[in-house]
Amino acid sequence: MWKTVSFGILSVASLGVILPGIWVSLPGNAQLTPPPSPEVSPSPVKPDSSSPMSERVVTSLLKLAEVSQDDVLYILGSGDGQLAIAAAQTYKPKRIVVIDPNSELIQQSQANAQEAGFGDRIQFLQQEPLQSNLREATVVAISLPTEKGQQIRSKLLADLKPGTRIVSHGMPMGDWKPDKSISVSRSSQQNLYHWIVPANIEGDWQGSLEYAPGRRHPYTLRFSQQFQKVKGDVIVDGQKYNIPKIALTGDRLTFSRTENIQGQTMTAVFNGRVQGNTLKGIAELDAGILSRKFPVIAKRSTRQAAQ
Incomplete structure (x- = not known):
């Protein structure tokens, strides 16, 4: 089973009752009239392979x-x-x-x-x-x-x-919540569900960021996931930074992190794809005159890739 994913990358640090009727005996000639049978609402339609669809x-x-x-x-x-x-x-x-x-x-x-x-x-x-x-x-x-x-x-x-x-x-799939759902009929309570199969990004991903010509800084992205729901952190120089906004749609991964350093707001946004045990994409740093784009390549750790 997949778990939640954490992912940390471009930290700025890297750049610095109804009861049935009951008959009872009553004294004398008294009689008890059984209550009328309650109306039973039709059960919701449970589609299966033999049920024609409207x-x-x-x-x-x-x-x-x-x-x-x-x-x-x-x-x-x-x-x-x-x-x-x-x-x-x-x-x-x-x-x-x-x-x-x-x-x-x-x-x-x-x-x-x-x-x-x-x-x-x-x-x-x-x-x-x-x-x-x-x-x-x-x-x-x-x-x-x-x-x-x-x-x-x-x-x-x-x-x-x-x-x-x-x-x-009309068929949900347990705790794998749908990405979308719609109701097509109030009377029969028929629901339609839509999922997108997510990539498996569980684990630690190692990479390095070239923040200046010839100068690189290593980082670790750590993810946990439950189906398409992902949590993550980036680890740089032994410090862990949470990534609050992560979206996984199929093999496409996006996330962002914003920090305020010495009065300067810096936002890093990553857009990329998961290709097996390789994560590739572009990170954009919005930091005023220091704004830049960085290619990102990270590899899942060998131990986790073999699992």
Whole structure:
């Protein structure tokens, strides 16, 4: 499990009750009339792979996923095939794969796609999603029973590349909070969720900053993370400085730190990408006439990279 990430870099130091009715016996001729049965509100809809999606849900889910022609879309839970058909018709991703263990649903969905004229654009696989290879996906749409949330979460985090978008029809994934969520129907309490798979940046990252020609200063960035939520510090000359503003979106990392030194406000902002065990980007120091941009390259420590 990922934990929180701390990250410290360009410190300026581096530059200086309803009960059921009960029948009882009463004395004499007294009678007790049983209370009327209470009205029971319909339970919220719990979508699964056999539940056809409404047109509104289909449209909203694909829009939330931001599907494009460059995407490879995997759909877990076939329903009646309308989600895949709508994606092929409107967004035209370069590949669509529908996975469901139910042979009847796969056959029905395939027949619907064929009738709609998209039979050759959509691949249907009768498989258990937890056993399927999802590594090629850039977008994953989920319509599975809610009790599978924890299991599918582990599968998605293990298989998918950082930056892959995930959308779900009514299925949260435990303490992995969505980046976005919308409600498509108040009456049925249907929610749609959106996540972006985060890069793993847990650990210590070593780098050095060239603050003048031929002069470099070493630093350590220390991160902890829980999914896309990151905490971090920068360690310079044995001093630890907290980084208060960190954002991790897929493999893109940004953070900033502001300090006031001798009446001068200095802000360092980093924008970069996580590439395995290498962090690359540009740090911009806003310090008046001393404002500069610095290339930043940091490597994750060997011990942590091997874990």
